[in-house]
Structure formats: C-alpha cells, structure tokens
Amino acid sequence: MKESARYLLPILFFVALVLSVGTSGFLLLEDGISVHDAFYMAVTAITPTQFHEVHKLSIGGRYFTVALVFCGFGAVVAFATQFARLIVQSELEGVGIITQKQMRRRIRQMKNHYIVCGFGEIGGAICGELVQQQLPFVVITADSDSGAAIEREGFASVKGNPTADASLKQAGIEHAKGVIAVLADDADNLFISLAARELNPKILIIARGEDSGVEDRILRAGADIVVSPMKLGGQQIATLIRQQDGSSSDLQSSNASVKGLELISHKNDTDNSLDVADVMAQHHAIGACGIESINGSFTAETTTESKLAAGETLVMYKRVKHPTDITTTASKRRTILLADDHRALRLLFSRKLVAAGHDVIQAATGEQALELARSQQPELIVLDVNMPGLDGYQVCQELRQESKFKTVPIILYSADETKEFIRRGKDAGAEMCIRKTSKSSELLASIEKAFSAHQVTFDSQKVGATEAFNLDVLKENVGDDPDLWDELIDAMLEETPRLLDEMQEAFKQNNVDQIRHTAHTLKGSLEIFGASSAQELAARLELAGEATDRQELADTHDKFKSQCENLLNALKECRVALCGG
Structure with a gap:
C-alpha cells in the first residue's frame, strides 16, 4: 500500500501542474474568459467527459486544447488507475491477502529483524511475544496450515524449508539480528544453526533442543543458546514445588545454557560455614558468580577461598555435560582430510565441516591425499573413489598398511552406491562406504557416526x-x-x-x-x-x-x-x- 501511495503523489502533482498550465493558457489566449471558465475548460480537456464549451475558442485556443488533451489525459488515466489500485490493495491487506512480490519487497526492507523457523505452538507463542515487544520478524514455514494462520495474522513470512539456505536468504538473514530455530526435529534445528552461522557469522542463534544429548552438538554447529522447553517446564514446576515446600538448598537455575554454560545455585541450610571451593567441587562448577546474603544483597567478589555462611546462597556456573550421551558428542576439534577432485564439492563440504567445529585439510588427487595424510596425521579421512592417479580404494589400502593409520576412521564415498562399491571399499579397509551427494548433512552424519564408533573402550585387558x-x-x-x-x-x-x-x-x-x-x-x-x-x-x-x-x-x-x-x-x-x- 505504501508503494502505491508513493507512485500516486507524483502523478497527482503532474495532473495539478497540467491543470495550472491549462488554466493559465486559456487566460492568455482567450479574450474575456474568466478564471472559473478557464479552469473548467482545462478540466474538460484532460478528462474523458464531454460538456459544452462555456467560451467559444479561438484558433489558437483550439490548438492549445489539443496539446492539453495529449499532455493531461494520460496523467488523469494513470492517476485513476493508481488510485483504484490503492483502494483494492488496501482492502486485500485488510483481510491478510498480500502478493508474494509485495511480501518479498516487505522483507527486503527489513533490517535487524528476527527469523523464526517453524510456526507450531512454540513458534506461534514466540511470534506473539515479538509482536508485543514491537520487534520485526519473518517466519519461515513449509506447512500449509501454518502458512494460512500466518497470513491471517499478517506476519511477514517465507514459504519454504527452514533448513534450506535459499529460504534463510529470502528471509533476509544477511541483515537479520537473530535466528530462532524451533522446529520439532532437533536435527533440523542443528542444520539451521549450521547454515545460519555460515551465512551470517555475527548473528544470534537460539535453537530448540529436546534431546539433551544433542545440545552440545547444536552449540558446536553454531548456536549461541539452546533451549529445551520440556526441561524448562520441568525445572519451573520443580522450583515451584521447592518454594512451596520451603526447601531450596540446591536449586538449579531454569536458564538455558549459553555458550555451553549454565547457572546453578546452592543454599547453605546448615548451621556451619562452608568452603566455596568445596561447594563448587560438589557441583562440578568451574566458576563462582557471587554470594547472595540472607537479606537479598549480592556480593560478586567471590573466590574459592571465600566462606558460605549459614542461610547464604552461592551462584555458580558450569559446563553443560551429558555423560549419558558422551558417545554422540565431540568435545574438541577434529582434523579431517577431505580428498575429492571436484573443487565445488570440496569447498561446500569443507565449509560445512569447519562450521561444525572441525579442521579440514583438502586434497584434489590420491597422491596429494597420501602426502597430506602422512604429514598432517588427520583424525578422520574422507576419500572420493574416483580421483585422478590413485583412486580412493588404492589410497585407503596404502594407508591401512601403515601402523599409524590402522585405527584412523576412513570413509569412502561414491555416486554409484552399488554392492561392488561397498565390497571393494570394505576390502580396502574403509570404515564406511556412503553415497556421494551434494547434501552435506549426510556426510556430517556419517562423520559423527564414525567418530562415535571409534570412542575408546576402557577395559582391564587393554x-x-x-x-x-x-x-x-x-x-x-x-x-x-x-x-x-x-x-x-x-x-x-x-x-x-x-x-x-x-x-x-x-x-x-x-x-x-x-x-x-x-x-x-x-x-x-x-x-x-x-x-x-x-x-x-x-x-x-x-x-x-x-x-x-x-x-x-x-x-x-x-x-x-x-x-x-x-x-x-x-x-x-x-x-x-x-x-x-
């Protein structure tokens, strides 16, 4: 509607200019004509109406009228058309019907906005809060039912897969302030975090994570904050119960983890003072934020030598760690050798692997892969089967003959996923044989699986x-x-x-x-x-x-x-x- 109004004003100005010129022209060319009659003659000349002449025109006046018709009639038609468009568009926007072209234009004009990926119950609640806070946002959803609800609300939206780079770009991620990934599948939220961090390294990423074992992986993929709605709800209920019960000696914070850290607190319900160092060791905390006294005052200058008096509460922070799912989490950067003669695929996969927290070494030939593997000693090797010179099978076979590569995971990939490919790959000593596609998510999943399979087993014999x-x-x-x-x-x-x-x-x-x-x-x-x-x-x-x-x-x-x-x-x-x- 704003665009139509912007076009309408210049046209209106031009019509007014034509009327002014027409009125002035009749006053100069015709003898004895009044200002009212001159204005009336100018209006009838540039409009499709046919009224009688109020003043008999001279030869010069008639030629001037012809010129006035050619100049002014088009402007009047344009003004009428644009005005009608403005009225119709206003009515359509009133019921939430906006064309895709206008929606894209609306999103392009946004700066420092938020992108909400998913419009379920959680996504809808987030959008409601953003509206209350008067913060600009765009919703990305592939669900048609959600799309209809978004249109009724009049939210800016993109219809498409939220995990796709194209959808994020269409939502203006380059100029966005934050991305909120709240899809039901943790894997989708992980890939949104990965893609968003790559497209805009400075953006704030908040992701939903239902499975506690995936939280570290989402953080490593690029998310700044991971929130578990179920966990937060459970913590809030437990907090209310403890408050009603009056026992809050060990109260975990309900805040989501930020950069892999979360807050915890411990209240000293004993009659004796406690060593801050002992309390931190008990909760595996890595630092102390401060001590809250009985009267509510907070002291930030707290060290491990400090004492926690009776009734006081120590606020600490610790790393998020889920021992029950250690095998799915990489706690440090891994070095990966990626060998492929297709430069575009090497660039694509390398960018995704680096964004996932790994260091990548690239090789374009089998000989180069062997040289880099021996000099850099990567922790995992990915080999394309078809490469100039030595192929992937030969490189894998040579590496397996060397003692230092006996236990290094090696993944072979090929566009032809045949039984022959799998058989030859296993014979060469490959850990995994996977299908080669442009989807980096499949390769990332295989790499994580290979790393998990090579976790050291602690046994008495070894x-x-x-x-x-x-x-x-x-x-x-x-x-x-x-x-x-x-x-x-x-x-x-x-x-x-x-x-x-x-x-x-x-x-x-x-x-x-x-x-x-x-x-x-x-x-x-x-x-x-x-x-x-x-x-x-x-x-x-x-x-x-x-x-x-x-x-x-x-x-x-x-x-x-x-x-x-x-x-x-x-x-x-x-x-x-x-x-x-």
Whole structure:
C-alpha cells in the first residue's frame, strides 16, 4: 500500500501542474474568459467527459486544447488507475491477502529483524511475544496450515524449508539480528544453526533442543543458546514445588545454557560455614558468580577461598555435560582430510565441516591425499573413489598398511552406491562406504557416526590390571569418553605433585591446617579414580589435629605419598596404553 501511495503523489502533482498550465493558457489566449471558465475548460480537456464549451475558442485556443488533451489525459488515466489500485490493495491487506512480490519487497526492507523457523505452538507463542515487544520478524514455514494462520495474522513470512539456505536468504538473514530455530526435529534445528552461522557469522542463534544429548552438538554447529522447553517446564514446576515446600538448598537455575554454560545455585541450610571451593567441587562448577546474603544483597567478589555462611546462597556456573550421551558428542576439534577432485564439492563440504567445529585439510588427487595424510596425521579421512592417479580404494589400502593409520576412521564415498562399491571399499579397509551427494548433512552424519564408533573402550585387558586405582569406579565416573580420560590424567599428573610438595612443606612448618586442607583436596581427585587405599590415608590426614601423634602423622604421610606416586606411575602407563602416550 505504501508503494502505491508513493507512485500516486507524483502523478497527482503532474495532473495539478497540467491543470495550472491549462488554466493559465486559456487566460492568455482567450479574450474575456474568466478564471472559473478557464479552469473548467482545462478540466474538460484532460478528462474523458464531454460538456459544452462555456467560451467559444479561438484558433489558437483550439490548438492549445489539443496539446492539453495529449499532455493531461494520460496523467488523469494513470492517476485513476493508481488510485483504484490503492483502494483494492488496501482492502486485500485488510483481510491478510498480500502478493508474494509485495511480501518479498516487505522483507527486503527489513533490517535487524528476527527469523523464526517453524510456526507450531512454540513458534506461534514466540511470534506473539515479538509482536508485543514491537520487534520485526519473518517466519519461515513449509506447512500449509501454518502458512494460512500466518497470513491471517499478517506476519511477514517465507514459504519454504527452514533448513534450506535459499529460504534463510529470502528471509533476509544477511541483515537479520537473530535466528530462532524451533522446529520439532532437533536435527533440523542443528542444520539451521549450521547454515545460519555460515551465512551470517555475527548473528544470534537460539535453537530448540529436546534431546539433551544433542545440545552440545547444536552449540558446536553454531548456536549461541539452546533451549529445551520440556526441561524448562520441568525445572519451573520443580522450583515451584521447592518454594512451596520451603526447601531450596540446591536449586538449579531454569536458564538455558549459553555458550555451553549454565547457572546453578546452592543454599547453605546448615548451621556451619562452608568452603566455596568445596561447594563448587560438589557441583562440578568451574566458576563462582557471587554470594547472595540472607537479606537479598549480592556480593560478586567471590573466590574459592571465600566462606558460605549459614542461610547464604552461592551462584555458580558450569559446563553443560551429558555423560549419558558422551558417545554422540565431540568435545574438541577434529582434523579431517577431505580428498575429492571436484573443487565445488570440496569447498561446500569443507565449509560445512569447519562450521561444525572441525579442521579440514583438502586434497584434489590420491597422491596429494597420501602426502597430506602422512604429514598432517588427520583424525578422520574422507576419500572420493574416483580421483585422478590413485583412486580412493588404492589410497585407503596404502594407508591401512601403515601402523599409524590402522585405527584412523576412513570413509569412502561414491555416486554409484552399488554392492561392488561397498565390497571393494570394505576390502580396502574403509570404515564406511556412503553415497556421494551434494547434501552435506549426510556426510556430517556419517562423520559423527564414525567418530562415535571409534570412542575408546576402557577395559582391564587393554589397560592392564593395577592396584593403584579401581578401573570399574573410573568407568562409572568417566564413561567411554577418551577426551575426558585424557583431561583427567593431565590434571592428575599436573596437580598431584604440586599438592604433595605443598603437603611436604606444611609438614616442615608443622602447619596442621594446611596438611588437612591439602589432604581434603587430594581426596576428591582420588575418589574419581577409585584409589581407595590412598583415599583412606588422605581421610586420616584430613582428620589430623594439634593433638595427633607426630610420628603417626609422619608415617601416614609417607604411606600416602608413596600411594600417590604409585597412582601417578599407573596413570602414565594407562595413558600410553590407551592414548599412545
């Protein structure tokens, strides 16, 4: 409607100009004509009406009238047409009927808007809130029923697949402020996050995630915030129950995770002060935000040395971790070698893999793939079967003959998904043989599956029996996550010698409080590894007091130090066995 009005004004101005020129012309050319008659003659000249002449025209007046008809009649017709269009369009917009051309023009004019992918119950509620906040937005949906509801509401919309780059571009993602992915399928929300981050690296991405095990993957794909409606609803109900019950000593925040972090809080319902470090260790927190006192004031200057008094609440933050689904989550960047002689496909797949959080090495030939694999030692290799020189089968076969590539996942892909392709690929030593398409989502899914299949299994035969720690306890605490295993070993090998030195120094200075504090810190780490003997000795040192027999305390310390050293040696051996050093 605004566009029609914009065209209408210049035409109206031109008509007024023609009438002015016509009136002035008749006044100059005709003797004895009044202003009223001159204006009347100008109007009858440029309109399709046929009235009688109020003044007998001269020869010059008649020629002027002809020129006036040619100049003014078209302007009048254009004005009438545009005015009628304005009226009809206004009526159509009143019932929510807008042409696709006008919708695209409306979206192109938007800046710093939000894109809502999906218009179900959640998407509809989000759009309602955006309307209340007077924030511009565009809805993308492929559902015809949803499309009809969107038209009735008069929302700006794009009819198409929300996971497609074309739909996101049509919704103006290059100029958008945020993307809200709330489709029912977590995989679709993951791909929207992946595509949106690639199309606009600076955009805010909020994604819905029903399956807790997929949350880390969606974050890694590019989402800034992952929200679980079911989880939030459950937390809110639990919060209300605890508030009514009056027991809120351990209250988890209902906030969604941001950048893989979430807030938690712990209220001290005991009569004694608690160490902030102990509370953080109990909840596996990585940092403290502050302490809320009984009167409601908040102190942000909180360290691990601070004390949590009775009735106070400690607010902390921790990483989102789902041990039950560790095998579907990659906790660090992976290096992938992608070999394909089609440059366009290499670029497409590489961009998607990088957006998913991986490092990509590209090769255009089989020989180049071999050279890069040996020099860069990737963690996974993707080979096109048909390449100039050495083909994918030959490259895979050569790599499998080298010891360092015995366990590296290798994926072969081909446009011809035949039994012969699968048989030859398996004979060459390929982990997986998949169909080659332009859909990067299929390749990403195969890569994640290959990584999951190669998670290290912790068993007594591989590690070797040891009395320094309990492997069953470690498996229960850690699960089958080699990355977490690696991090725990590094932390233990780094922290334990330092803490043992601190304890040794405390013995020299006869500082019983420091001995107890260090023993308490070490006891928590020993518990994770199931080092029961060392843990029992740490508990004895933790209970040491001023009246404790000095010789007995020294003997306990020597035994404890010996047990810890045995544990460190055992962990070094296990790391060599499991992780190759």
